[in-house]
Amino acid sequence: MDPRVRDHAEVLVDWSARIEAGDDVVLSVAEDTHELAVAVAEKLGERGANLVTTYASDEVSRAYLRAHDADFETADHELALYENADSVLFLRGGRNTFATADVPGERRQAADVAAQPVREARMDTDWVLTLHPTRSLAQQAGMAYEEYQEFVYDAVLRDxxxxxxxxxxxxxxxxxxxxxxxxxxxxxxxxxxxxxxxxxxxxxxxxxxxxxxxxxxxxxxxxxxxxxxxxxxxxxxxxxxxxxxxxxxxxxxxxxxxxxxxxxxxxxxxxxxxxxxxxxxxxxxxxxxxxxxxxxxxxxxxxxxxxxxxxxxxxxxxxxxxxxxxxxxxxxxxxxxxxxxxxxxxxxxxxxxxxxxxxxxxxxx
Amino acid sequence: MDPRVRDHAEVLVDWSARIEAGDDVVLSVAEDTHELAVAVAEKLGERGANLVTTYASDEVSRAYLRAHDADFETADHELALYENADSVLFLRGGRNTFATADVPGERRQAADVAAQPVREARMDTDWVLTLHPTRSLAQQAGMAYEEYQEFVYDAVLRDxxxxxxxxxxxxxxxxxxxxxxxxxxxxxxxxxxxxxxxxxxxxxxxxxxxxxxxxxxxxxxxxxxxxxxxxxxxxxxxxxxxxxxxxxxxxxxxxxxxxxxxxxxxxxxxxxxxxxxxxxxxxxxxxxxxxxxxxxxxxxxxxxxxxxxxxxxxxxxxxxxxxxxxxxxxxxxxxxxxxxxxxxxxxxxxxxxxxxxxxxxxxxx
Incomplete structure (x- = not known):
């Protein structure tokens, strides 16, 4: 593993999220962020946190949203997860920044409105959003993959x-x-x-x-x-x-x-x-x-x-x-x-x- | 997408799990099961279910367990998720069937004991465990990848x-x-x-x-x-x-x-x-x-x-x-x-x- 991935995980867990023993942590893993998820899980284990890992896949969301033509409702189990969480660590990434491009805007809006209590519960935690350099994000940035990795780690691994x-x-x-x-x-x-x-x-x-x-x-x-x-x-x-x-x-x-x-x-x-x-x-x-x-x-x-x-x-x-x-x-x-x-x-x-x-x-x- | 993947998702959601509108569903996604997860999410959207997707990565578990040398405790947020779920759909898969081979047995045992209330809550739901044919499972079976796909779909897509x-x-x-x-x-x-x-x-x-x-x-x-x-x-x-x-x-x-x-x-x-x-x-x-x-x-x-x-x-x-x-x-x-x-x-x-x-x-x- 690139040592910068482990450094990134350490900044995230210790400087950013201030994770302590016994904290109930949700780790949200986007597509192609597996390597950072592994490094973060290692740090969370070291700190003695309790871990639930969710899969935040744009392609899964797209398939679900496009097929869902009934009214949306707040998901009680999702709400319960975040209401009982101390911290949520979002690892953004993905394989295609346009993965949800063909989800109708009104469908997305309706889902967003129903999910508002869930979002509020997440925002009541010590949440932190970070990003793993993926090829699709490099493409969005108009940069080569290794160039983009440099860019991301220069921005993340700071004093x-x-x-x-x-x-x-x-x-x-x-x-x-x-x-x-x-x-x-x-x-x-x-x-x-x-x-x-x-x-x-x-x-x-x-x-x-x-x-x-x-x-x-x-x-x-x-x-x-x-x-x-x-x-x-x-x-x-x-x-x-x-x-x-x-x-x-x-x-x-x-x-x-x-x-x-x-x-x-x-x-x-x-x-x-x-x-x-x-x-x-x-x-x-x-x-x-x-x-x-x-x-x-x-x-x-x-x-x-x-x-x-x-x-x-x-x-x-x-x-x-x-x-x-x-x-x-x-x-x-x-x-x-x-x-x-x-x-x-x-x-x-x-x-x-x-x-x-x-x-x-x-x-x- | 291979049409058998969508057929598999339909058998899982309709015949196996009997998902209905408004059901609170947890979809557990192992490494390399992304394609089946997309097909299942589509079916869950069609049925009007509420979806939380978890990432069941052996490599994430390994990193966490090897690093965690304190006492394990029951994760309240994980327990709340499953206590409020109607159904849990486990998509097993993975990229290496030995991914957790170097986790000490006593570490795994201690984690299992602490997680028992979570497991019991999961078993109180309408849970279903299925499997997506991955290359690592083909390897475990001693079979070629396409041969293994045939084997799995012959077993799954039955009367x-x-x-x-x-x-x-x-x-x-x-x-x-x-x-x-x-x-x-x-x-x-x-x-x-x-x-x-x-x-x-x-x-x-x-x-x-x-x-x-x-x-x-x-x-x-x-x-x-x-x-x-x-x-x-x-x-x-x-x-x-x-x-x-x-x-x-x-x-x-x-x-x-x-x-x-x-x-x-x-x-x-x-x-x-x-x-x-x-x-x-x-x-x-x-x-x-x-x-x-x-x-x-x-x-x-x-x-x-x-x-x-x-x-x-x-x-x-x-x-x-x-x-x-x-x-x-x-x-x-x-x-x-x-x-x-x-x-x-x-x-x-x-x-x-x-x-x-x-x-x-x-x-x-």
Whole structure:
């Protein structure tokens, strides 16, 4: 086994998920992530955790969803599994990023709505989502397999404690602020961050951070007004979506367009009422991720980008006891915009990043 | 997809597991059974069942068990999953039948004991175990891959209703009988079947039968006395075991030997007190299975064989309300003996099969 796979497992189990003896852990294994699953199981055994391994196969999901033409219901046994779990470790991977491309959007939506209690139970655990470099993900990234492995392990096998200290500065600005404004080409949007708690997403549940790799600071904005242009490519539910424009009025998406994949975007926005409100504002600060790979887990963490998500907000962005103010939705879909040039981020009127340079960095004007 | 895979899925979901709309189903997917999992998921979607898919990887289990040197405990989340499930469909397969060969027996035993409540919860569901023909199973059988596929589908894709009628005759003899005696080379053993219910194992939960393929009639014998020679090869927990002799006194194994694999046999017998008592007497009646393939799912169903299992008995072999008389154990290990020649099975002193011929068949003397 490539020693980086074992290193990845160790970061996941110890730094990210903080697994301890007796923890009830669900390990979710996507297609072609077997090798990482073996390495993670070894670490979980060492820590004395209790293990249930699930198979998260896109091809299994596709077959099930396409054949299922009755109403969907919440699966009691699945709910019971996650309600009794302490941690869920998602190993994403797969053999074809378009494996579910021919599942009708309304079918997927109906299943998502029925599964919402299950998703909520999962989010109440110390969950962590990571990714095993597979050939299909290399293909999505437009990279050779070994090149992509390098890219992934460079992003994952980092000095997370040092990065966490760097990101703390942005968290403090957002925690103290009331309003964020983002300005760039075709973009001028304001949103409220009053009474919100920014998360220093340092790839560990100890930081309320649930992605490995990570490297972003995010909060839950409200009442957006204005327009945004998302120029970073992405894939929504198996469909390529490019160059999205969103218009917000009175806190909701009132108009949208996309150069390609507009119907996938429409399916997302039509899921439920919360799907037209914002769930997240994230500022990418991981300059170890040096290129777009058409994968949100990496793209949204990249330095000099900002992302907004429509849909569900994270309870961790609210003061204790006020988590129920978080936007509710069956979906959470991130969209990214490049802020490396001709752009600025303002908090309460003060510019905190201009043309990709933070105000505490050399070169800020 | 090979159309036989879809046919297999249909027999499993409809004939064997009798899945209905709203059933909470766990689909357990072994390594290299992905294709069958996809076909089964499609059928489950058509039926409107709710699906959780688990990954039953021997390599994941090996890594976990070898690394886990603390005490094992029952996994609450796993228990909750199965306590809330209606059906569990096990797709056995794998890429190496010796994948767990270097897990110490006592480690496996300790894990098995801790997992007993989970196993009991699974057995309280409408569970069905079947097998996808993989290359490693073809290798175990000593067969080419396509040859093995033919073998498996010939055994699985049968007219199960007709076979069920044939087996009913043996069920009635066992239900009416009090004592079974088996006589052949190095074998003369008697056991009580008083107050037991024989199961006509016709590969359907509607017959209290949980294997696909099936084709055996089995009951839960008590108080064995005598000796038995098991001349059919087998694999216990990844170890080849050949030519087992067991001696029973006062209902328990008091002496044992094996030409090879004796320590694996010893590990089984030392698991707990119930591991030295009998859990099953089965009479193989599926003459569609025409050769030994070193796989208990097929071998024990083969015509002209008898098998005994040490360990756990099935509640279905007891009258309603008396299921708690069933032998309890963390293990259930079947051992098979050939009765095609120089042998007889007696029930209450009457010969019911001699030299492989049942008394209702032509050629019986």
């Amino acid at each position: 997370w404690e040092t990065l966490a200290e760097e990101m703390q500065q942005m968290k403090e600005i957002l925690d103290d602020g009331s309003e964020v404004r983002l300005v760039k080409e075709d973009t001028d949007v304001t949103m409220s961050i009053e009474n919100r708690v920014a998360v220093n997403s340092a790839a560990s549940v100890a930081y309320d951070s649930h992605n490995l790799p990570s490297g972003e600071v995010f909060t839950a904005p409200a009442d957006p007004e204005g327009e945004v242009f998302f120029d970073v490519p992405m894939t929504i539910s198996g469909t390529r979506v490019r160059n999205v424009h969103l218009t917000f009025e009175d806190g909701e998406v009132t108009d949208f367009s996309a150069e390609s994949g507009e119907s996938a975007l429409a399916d997302v926005l039509d899921t439920d009422a919360g799907a037209r409100r914002l769930g997240e504002l994230g500022i990418g600060m991981n300059r170890g991720i040096d290129r777009f790979t058409d994968n949100i887990l990496f793209d949204e963490k990249m330095g000099d980008t900002v992302h907004l998500a429509v849909g569900r907000a994270y309870g961790s962005n609210f003061p204790p006891g006020r988590e129920d103010e978080a936007n509710q939705s069956a979906v959470h879909v991130d969209m990214i915009t490049d802020v490396s040039e001709n752009s600025r981020i303002e908090v309460d009127g003060d510019v905190v990043q201009r043309d990709g340079v933070f105000r505490w960095e050399d070169g800020f004007e | 199960w209703e007709t076979l069920a009628e044939e087996m009913q005759q043996m069920k009635e003899i066992l239900d009416d009988g009090s004592e079974v005696r088996l006589v052949k080379e190095d074998t003369d053993v008697t056991m009580s079947i008083e107050n037991r219910v024989a199961v006509n194992s016709a590969a359907s939960v509607a017959y209290d039968s949980h294997n696909l393929p099936s084709g055996e009639v089995f009951t839960a014998p008590a108080d064995p006395e005598g000796e038995v020679f098991f001349d059919v090869p087998m694999t216990i927990s990844g170890t080849r075991v050949r030519n087992v002799h067991l001696t029973f006194e006062d209902g328990e194994v008091t002496d044992f030997s094996a030409e090879s694999g004796e320590s694996a046999l010893a590990d089984v017998l030392d698991t707990d007190a119930g591991a030295r008592r009998l859990g099953e007497l089965g009479i193989g009646m599926n003459r569609g299975i025409d050769r030994f393939t070193d796989n208990i799912l097929f071998d024990e169903k083969m015509g002209d064989t008898v098998h005994l299992a040490v360990g756990r008995a099935y509640g279905s072999n007891f009258p309603p309300g008396r299921e708690d008389e069933a032998n309890q154990s963390a293990v259930h290990v079947d051992m098979i003996t050939d009765v095609s020649e120089n042998s007889r099975i007696e029930v209450d002193g009457d010969v019911v099969q001699r030299d492989g011929v049942f008394r209702w068949e032509d050629g019986f003397e």
